[in-house]
Amino acid sequence: EVLERLTWSGTDGTVVAADKDSPLHLIALDGLATGACEPRATIDLYPGYRCDVLVKAPAQTGEYFLAAAAPSAKTALRKRNVGAPAKYLVKVVVAGPPHEMRLPDASDHLDRCRPFKDVAAAKAEKSRSIEFFLDDGNKVYKINDQSFSQQTDPAEIRPALGTTELWTLRVKSGEFIKPDLHPFHVHVNPFQVVIIRARKKDGTWVDVSQLAADPDQRPWLDLLGKWKDTLVVDSNHEVTVGMRFADWAGRTVLHCHILDHEDQGMMRVVDILQANGQPLRPIGLQPADSPAPAVRLTDVRGRPCDLAAAGDGRPAVLVFFRGFGCVHCTRQLRVLARETATRLPEKGAVLLAVTDQPIGSPTAALKELGIPDGIEFRLFEDPKGVAFKRYGCLDPDPRHGLFVIDPAGRVRFRYLGDRPLDDAEAVVEAVREFLPTRARRRD
Structure with a gap:
């Protein structure tokens, strides 16, 4: 049995797959335990993503590989990477006499490892919209219609300690056939995925749970209820996440995790207020x-x-x-x-x-x-x-x-x-x- 932490620092998405005789078993996303041991044939990774997986060595000795495939036309952040050859990431050598180890299951009470209680969406004090917009040809990179340098109020997002908010993440640019994708990342506060809506070809929006039979929606369905701090969003999906502000007051940021997008303006300041509604003043002169x-x-x-x-x-x-x-x-x-x-x-x-x-x-x-x-x-x-x-x-x-x-x-x-x-x-x-x-x- 091998524990592997996968951290994807590339500039595009990828699909990680293990050898068919040793499937991946997902136990954590972005360092946050899922509360389960979920078998996965593949795992999608985007810039800034981390995941922890267990791999049970097969009974037969030999060499086995963990590979990163090129993104598909639907999942690529950079279209030039579509169709690139697979890359081997890890080689696992199985040798010696067998030593049987079972994978953890529900009897091990993995649910106790979940880091936080579920967000009660109905009790959220405030809802916000975080909207990404890209015009690559004209070098325009915005969140909520402003690039970072255009913000007249750099901390317009001001949640308070002790509150829960719902943030709906959207991508304004992109077409149905060629959607724009942006990895949303927020510092300090992880979030729980509570609602995902998918855009159909006719332009209508439905809850992704109604599209369970569509294999293209499987990765989105798998995200529901998960805790993360980085999440890719595309122009064919709206994702609502629950943010609970419990511990840290002060300024932090949210941004697109494609770093050249962030550097060119896809970033916003978040000023987490104290419980009394006042900002945490930095140490001054x-x-x-x-x-x-x-x-x-x-x-x-x-x-x-x-x-x-x-x-x-x-x-x-x-x-x-x-x-x-x-x-x-x-x-x-x-x-x-x-x-x-x-x-x-x-x-x-x-x-x-x-x-x-x-x-x-x-x-x-x-x-x-x-x-x-x-x-x-x-x-x-x-x-x-x-x-x-x-x-x-x-x-x-x-x-x-x-x-x-x-x-x-x-x-x-x-x-x-x-x-x-x-x-x-x-x-x-x-x-x-x-x-x-x-x-x-x-x-």
């Missing part, structure tokens, strides 16, 4: 008192600078950001520049911004930020991450950081986090502590 690390960089205008002494007798705000491709970073810098320019004395502080990403055109970058008059602003590239590392903004990947440095070159406030600090008011108030008394207020 924290007091500190340590020498600012001396790091010499050259700004985009060719001027060398020691970051610790850049204030030249004035307080400085030093921001580490992830480049102009991050809409939230550029928004943070734009707001900081506006607030420090309008609420502090003219050139009373210096604003420094360091990115680990190439800037390209400095003129275009500065224009995008819209730096107002009345503030000294300097922009730096740090491609090797030297300054990021010295200021503690590598963990091990670059993180967002903000430091308020006093006129004597000491860090007096700091912030480190996985997203930009969005509290410009706190930054302005921190800087004011290090201005001459008569020059502290401009607003």
